[in-house]
Amino acid sequence: MSLTKEILMTVEEQAIQAKKAAKTLSLLTTEEKNSALHVVADTLELYADAILQANETDLQNGREQGFTDAFMDRLALTKERIAEFAEGLREVVKLDDPIGDVLSHWTLDNGLLVEQVRVPLGVIGMIYEARPNVTVDATGLALKSGNAIILKGGSSAVSSNKAIVDVIHQALEKTKIPKEAVQFIASTDRETAQQLFTMKEHIDVLIPRGGASLINAVVNNATVPVLETGVGNCHLYIDREADVKKAIDILVNAKTDRPAVCNAAETLIVHENWLKEHKDTLIQALKEHHITVHGDTKIVDIIPGAVPADENDWANEYLSLDIAMKVVGHVDEAIEHIERYGTKHSEAIITENKETARKFMSLVDAAALYHNASTRFTDGGALGFGAEIGISTQKLHARGPMGLPALTTVKYMMSGNGQVR
Template identity: 75%
Template sequence: MTIVMDTNNVENQAIEAKKAARKLSALSNEEKNEALEILAKELENNYEVILEANKVDLKNGEAQGFDSALMDRLALTKDRIYDFANGLREVALLEDPTGKINTSWVLDNGLKVEQVTVPLGVIGMIYEARPNVTVDATGLALKSGNAIVLKGGSNAISSNQKIVQVMHSALEKTKIPKEAVQFIASTDREATKQLFTMKEHIDVLIPRGGASLINAVVNNATVPVLETGVGNCHLYIDEKADVNKAMSILINAKTDRPAVCNAAETLLVHRSWFNSNKETLAKTLQDHEIKVFGDETVVKTLAGAVQATEKDWAEEYLNLSIAIRVVESVDQAVDHIDRYGTKHSEAIITEDAQAAKTFMSQVDAAAIYHNASTRFTDGGALGFGAEIGISTQKLHARGPMGLPALTTIKYLMSGNGQIR
């Protein structure tokens, strides 16, 4: 694993990763698991030096006026570092997704055909302020037999460099080649652009971050992209929604962790339900200090609500703000989501089975909920184990991407001299 500032060396790092991927793909599940345990221990043993490096990023963040949500994503503590380590151990406990025979058959001529799962090869990971992604993505890549090229944001550069140095030291004690994990420390945008076009070395790019980062990768990359989602997630409270369920789900989806992609950003409310329960809704929003951007009906009814603009309906606030629109039907709610949604996570709260069926069948999103919070769109919460991101596209993976999403297939044919 090489750490460089010279963007001319980025291609060399990708080449080294590709060489290491070939060796990594031949390792056993036990060898990979042993390596993950060693990585976990090294992170725990070196938490103090990681925290010292993190202080540099936090100081720079304060100087640049980062908001509280960004500072929280950037900040590390001893407990968070130990959580990273335990996350690696949890990944080690997961089933190896590679080497599985999905199906097999024998042709009339006696040729045996097997379809097996294999690693993608080299993953390019482009991400922003979260240092935990450095560890999480590395663990998932190595467990699934992939090498990884990491390109973190400049706002976490000190933390990421130190974490990678610790992982570098740990890998030297394992069967996994240290070159299987590459970190591009250059803050020059040209380094990122290079990753976009190295199809001969990088098999897939996975961007994690805000809309501008994801759009830049999707629009400019010639390497295949697994697009992880910006989350303009909607809750629709239907005409026949239970009030207690609706308020409980709303508060969880909006306030549990407002800075994550599966938090609710827009609330759609059936007019008849709104007219009957507007006082309860107003009190709930006020009690939890949620700022409201609303349509004309909402602004007239809810004290303190600000008139929503077109931008608000598409906004991923990532804070305690929410856009609220009153609609006339489930069909109108679906139309709104179709126009402004990001195909991440959408929810309907209703006791009407037909309304739920209509919503769930017609909304186009990776995850759709009936009477439950959007906060469950997470690999761990859904029982997949760790995740490398949440895909909002439809090819090759969709929704929370765990280990299986980091594999592809290969056909193996065994014969006895057959020719065609």
């Protein structure tokens, strides 16, 4: 038997183990799940050095392959980041457990009680790229919501992810949650991912998290249902009636706080009248924060050092201290630009005109919309969900930051006293 076939058989065995573990997990109480997550959090901090040692292997590989600074930032771990992972799990513990919630109920004329009850999805397949934090976040949310999870991380973080899952398994052995509820596919062979796409008998949903190529590969090839997360080509629109301090503060935060994440601003659209009045303040802010501008012809003429933007600048994420800039004469032009190039992730308007804001937020199609606030808040933790499993940019089942309720479905449970139809 070839090595590839052996790996594929192992992946299917892992999926079978996960499905079996999901049955056990679905019977546990909230207290048992919360206790297990506390143990996992404590154990991650206890073995931080081992995780960091594994992470250094991935970082060295990244240096040798010439990964970008943005990519290396997503890949890198520190003791502080591991502590944040652990604290994220403790925050999930504090969240209400959605499992067993009765969403609605009624009694038929014949006395039959009908209840719509929230239940786990079952087995989640998580396919993601460079961020080891996803390994912890996804595991915590899956276990709290009663789901088993199969993790398929990118090859660039394989050592880090394996070390993290080893620690999680060690922790779970001390709890009521079977360690088989968390499966990690260590193979970097593409065929293993392809197999995950088609294992409908074992996996209930796939969640891809990463760049456009990964997400498109899953969406276009999977026969397993997909909860689609999207890339973040996020826009800020500074309206002619925008407060200058709010506009600059929001721009700086949305672009520079963490430029390598999906909720960072990638395009600035600015009203021509506002730009005429406040261009010096804007130019100073861009210069002070080392932001490289890729602009339309008006921007290139106005802003020193700006380079001409092309179609790629409007359409793609930079994930760096670069920003595309466009001048418009009306909010409708801004909306049209976002409709053409936006990825339905997060969009923001800065204006003191409530009617303009209402129009923007009503007509722009995105999972998250902001009036006079930074796009950086599109995050499960920032919005009070605890750790998130991703940002959904689709419209069915879940949209926006996906916390615990997004990892559930419903059952209709009927109780009777011998009723027949």
